Amino acid sequence: MLLCIITVTSSFASFIHGVQPEHLSEVVRNRSKRMILDSIGVGLVGSTTRVFNIALQYCQLYASNAVSSVYGRKGLKLSPTLAAFTNGIAAHSMDFDDTWHPATHPSGAVLPALLAASQMLPPSSKPNGLDFLLAFNVGIEVQGRLMRFSTEAHNIPKRFHPPSVVGTMGSAAATAKLLSLNVTQCAHALAIAASLAGAPMANAATQAKPLHIGNATRLGLEAALLAAWGMEASPLILDDIPGCSGFSAFYGDYRPKPLPLPANSHEFLLEKQDVAFKRFPAHLGMHWIVDAAVSVRNLLINYSGSFSPSLIHAIVLRIPVSKYINRPFPASEHQARHSFQFNACTALLDGKVGLNSFTDGCIHRRELTELLAKVLVEHPEDNIANFDKMYGEVALVLENGDVLTGRCDTFYGHWRKPLSRESLLNKFRSNASHVLPDNKVNSIIATVDNLENLPDSSQLASSL
Amino acid sequence: WGVCLMTPTPMTVTENFANVIHGLNASHLTDRVIQRSKRMILDTLGVGLLGTSTDVFHKVTQYSKIYHSDASSTVWGHSDFRLPPLYAAFVNGVAVHSMDFDDTWHPATHPSGAVLPALLALSEILSQKQKFSGLDLLLAFNIGIEVQGRLMRFSNEASNVPKRFHPPAVVGTMGSAAATAKLLALDQFKCKAALAVAASYAGAPMANAATQTKPLHIGNAARHGLEAACLASLGLQGNKQILDMESGLGAFYTDYTPQFLPTLQSYSWLLDQQDVAIKRFPAHLGTHWVAEAVSSLRKHLVETDDSVPTSRIKKIVVKVPVVRYVNRPFPNSEHEARHSFQFAACTALLDGSISVQSFSDQKISRPELKELLSKTKLEHPADNKPSFENLYCEVNVTLQNGKMFSERCDTFYGHWRKPLSTDDLKKKFHSNASSVLSVEATEGIIETVDNLEKVEDCSVLGAFLKGTQSTKVLSKMCLP
Numbered sequence: 001m002l003l004c005i006i007t008v009t010s011s012f013a014s015f016i017h018g019v020q021p022e023h024l025s026e027v028v029r030n031r032s033k034r035m036i037l038d039s040i041g042v043g044l045v046g047s048t049t050r051v052f053n054i055a056l057q058y059c060q061l062y063a064s065n066a067v068s069s070v071y072g073r074k075g076l077k078l079s080p081t082l083a084a085f086t087n088g089i090a091a092h093s094m095d096f097d098d099t100w101h102p103a104t105h106p107s108g109a110v111l112p113a114l115l116a117a118s119q120m121l122p123p124s125s126k127p128n129g130l131d132f133l134l135a136f137n138v139g140i141e142v143q144g145r146l147m148r149f150s151t152e153a154h155n156i157p158k159r160f161h162p163p164s165v166v167g168t169m170g171s172a173a174a175t176a177k178l179l180s181l182n183v184t185q186c187a188h189a190l191a192i193a194a195s196l197a198g199a200p201m202a203n204a205a206t207q208a209k210p211l212h213i214g215n216a217t218r219l220g221l222e223a224a225l226l227a228a229w230g231m232e233a234s235p236l237i238l239d240d241i242p243g244c245s246g247f248s249a250f251y252g253d254y255r256p257k258p259l260p261l262p263a264n265s266h267e268f269l270l271e272k273q274d275v276a277f278k279r280f281p282a283h284l285g286m287h288w289i290v291d292a293a294v295s296v297r298n299l300l301i302n303y304s305g306s307f308s309p310s311l312i313h314a315i316v317l318r319i320p321v322s323k324y325i326n327r328p329f330p331a332s333e334h335q336a337r338h339s340f341q342f343n344a345c346t347a348l349l350d351g352k353v354g355l356n357s358f359t360d361g362c363i364h365r366r367e368l369t370e371l372l373a374k375v376l377v378e379h380p381e382d383n384i385a386n387f388d389k390m391y392g393e394v395a396l397v398l399e400n401g402d403v404l405t406g407r408c409d410t411f412y413g414h415w416r417k418p419l420s421r422e423s424l425l426n427k428f429r430s431n432a433s434h435v436l437p438d439n440k441v442n443s444i445i446a447t448v449d450n451l452e453n454l455p456d457s458s459q460l461a462s463s464l
Numbered sequence: 465w466g467v468c469l470m471t472p473t474p475m476t477v478t479e480n481f482a483n484v485i486h487g488l489n490a491s492h493l494t495d496r497v498i499q500r501s502k503r504m505i506l507d508t509l510g511v512g513l514l515g516t517s518t519d520v521f522h523k524v525t526q527y528s529k530i531y532h533s534d535a536s537s538t539v540w541g542h543s544d545f546r547l548p549p550l551y552a553a554f555v556n557g558v559a560v561h562s563m564d565f566d567d568t569w570h571p572a573t574h575p576s577g578a579v580l581p582a583l584l585a586l587s588e589i590l591s592q593k594q595k596f597s598g599l600d601l602l603l604a605f606n607i608g609i610e611v612q613g614r615l616m617r618f619s620n621e622a623s624n625v626p627k628r629f630h631p632p633a634v635v636g637t638m639g640s641a642a643a644t645a646k647l648l649a650l651d652q653f654k655c656k657a658a659l660a661v662a663a664s665y666a667g668a669p670m671a672n673a674a675t676q677t678k679p680l681h682i683g684n685a686a687r688h689g690l691e692a693a694c695l696a697s698l699g700l701q702g703n704k705q706i707l708d709m710e711s712g713l714g715a716f717y718t719d720y721t722p723q724f725l726p727t728l729q730s731y732s733w734l735l736d737q738q739d740v741a742i743k744r745f746p747a748h749l750g751t752h753w754v755a756e757a758v759s760s761l762r763k764h765l766v767e768t769d770d771s772v773p774t775s776r777i778k779k780i781v782v783k784v785p786v787v788r789y790v791n792r793p794f795p796n797s798e799h800e801a802r803h804s805f806q807f808a809a810c811t812a813l814l815d816g817s818i819s820v821q822s823f824s825d826q827k828i829s830r831p832e833l834k835e836l837l838s839k840t841k842l843e844h845p846a847d848n849k850p851s852f853e854n855l856y857c858e859v860n861v862t863l864q865n866g867k868m869f870s871e872r873c874d875t876f877y878g879h880w881r882k883p884l885s886t887d888d889l890k891k892k893f894h895s896n897a898s899s900v901l902s903v904e905a906t907e908g909i910i911e912t913v914d915n916l917e918k919v920e921d922c923s924v925l926g927a928f929l930k931g932t933q934s935t936k937v938l939s940k941m942c943l944p
Binding site for chain 1: 520523524526527548550551627628629630633660661663664665666667668669670671672673674675676677680681684691694695698699700701702703705706709710711712713714715716786788789
């Protein structure tokens, strides 16, 4: 046997290839099944959006080899990468999908690729539910590991949108696992995927943002397929080679480390670090400010008997510095989902933020615009732009001089305060019922609940 | 209702680009631009046709065929199947860059391969409803080239040989989107959207250069730019200031200063001032200086047809700039060999020149070559800058008996300072195209491109490219 020098890249390939279902702990299984359910739900409701429909129109031009299901479109099938594309777009179309720390949206970049791939494999080699669950976790794990190579990845991003960077790699890894590629092919899948990664932050808060997840999952799938067909790429893609960037191209600081080989035990990152599930479809940062706004709204109601905007002189938001979510007067739903100001004022007016808060009618209502005009933004030094550390504070400066303040350090749904099973199922039901009848909704819940025991995982995809 | 800014906001660079893409028309094309871009088109077709014989092309075609439907775009060199335009653009783009034989510009990128495949693929499916003339193709092509050049000028680091992102993957995607947007006759808003969406597809790291995946950078640039424009035409929108923001296209650069384009009233094209380099053998541009220096030096050692006595050579020193990804002392694959100063020097020394055949497995692994490679060293003089505008190559060969020979090349034949003659350009095309097309089709393409401005229906190119042997095609050209 040749003695191989362990490169970071080869350690990842070995992990992807060598990890087994036994390595999945109970905690990891449960958490990942929750993620799968939530991801399907947000994808289903996302299939009602305009951006999804544009993408679908486009993809149908290339409809041959149509074997993979599309969220919310019973009877329609597309080719696997395009199905992954549209479903990934659906998942992120409303910014309703899960968020992790370090920051990315892990599930939407992985699940659609796996669903699509599971349907393209011949009946004799369909992966079972446990294989599927393992592949999913490989895709999540690789994303988490890669983000830990850079300290700048810990904070809310400024340059490249993380799902488009690590998401593509995760999708490639997950697909490589599902397709049982050999070690070398796993390495090439990662390297090919790197050449398909990376989208700038400027398109966040626009209609194009969902494409970042759509492309991540689709192109990662593609990378794995190309690798399966023998395509080769750089064997050092994850390693740091000065003067010739590999994956390091996407980061200012990059210090890669090899993964421990899963010989005996591998601790998945998901064991120690859960995801956050959103309660309403907007950027994660909004969730702190909304909870803070709701609490100060209650204070005002107690104080004066009702919520009267006329009592309010100014609204002070204490938020971290992050340009793409600081929007005083958002003009579109995409901007509104990325606006501290909008979400705070909506929560003050309505007592909550929900799916309907982002319709044109709601975005442009006069009462809201009047409130928005009263908003001032402050960036306290201790409010770090980091999903593990940030907080949200809303202070109402009343006309009479009194100040009421609401604060939220940890919103319900954050990993420190996870959604209960009931809340998660409620969210799923509410989302899925937009496009599926009750019996189908319940059957998906049951399928995911028992994923490890499913003999043919493509049933999950075909049930959508 | 809502809060609406009634005063017009100052124009952004992004908007400016969209306006120019939308507003440029054929009358803006100068003679020189037409002439230069036709040369680029011919060369690109030739290298693409040759490239359809490569392993990488074969793999991506296998992959793309799983999606072929009522597909209707030509796969160059193949009359046996067609592909949907997205995948046709992909595989043909891969073909163009498969051997690193395609054109190179300054600032550094491979401009044509990212644009031409997308335009040809799209024009074929649109041609059912609408005819595109050769002039339409020329205009769209030049817009695709121009946008790439303009974007690279937004960053100083783009002037040098790249280290982080492979330029075709960055600006090539944008160029493809711009060119496609023009062909689709998108309005200003959708042109802007095409650019914005394309940015989210752009970018691939340098590490995959010198691997089999590198050609995919061009293939993907072509395909993703095409996709972005198509999505924009369906109404998809992105960031309206994508070119203006550091977190937009600026994400790919460490220094980024976007600028406005010249006014349409008197538009000046970059291609007018700055030509491309056309390669004479399929390897990284940097190796062309090396090959020429070594060929000259070789004449001091032996008569042209004699072989070089390798045992008499003690040391070979190749003085080039620092270009990490072309510094490979012992390349193991054709892709590595195409990106190796050392390999180029030793091959040119052994054979007198480098050609398509120099990169076969047999040639890469021959013992005489390995012997010479082990005697070869690179040096990086401080004045040798890693920029295709400024670099030079000096090579010193020391014999066992102590005698030393030295030659230097500042400008190789094919560089923009010393462009290939029309004859030699056509010879290159002939040599490439005839590997997969008939003489008739080969001549047909040369003639079509030569007269592109007058061609009424540019889809004739597609018919030639797939290898149709039919006089019917020639008559479709409608030349006066």
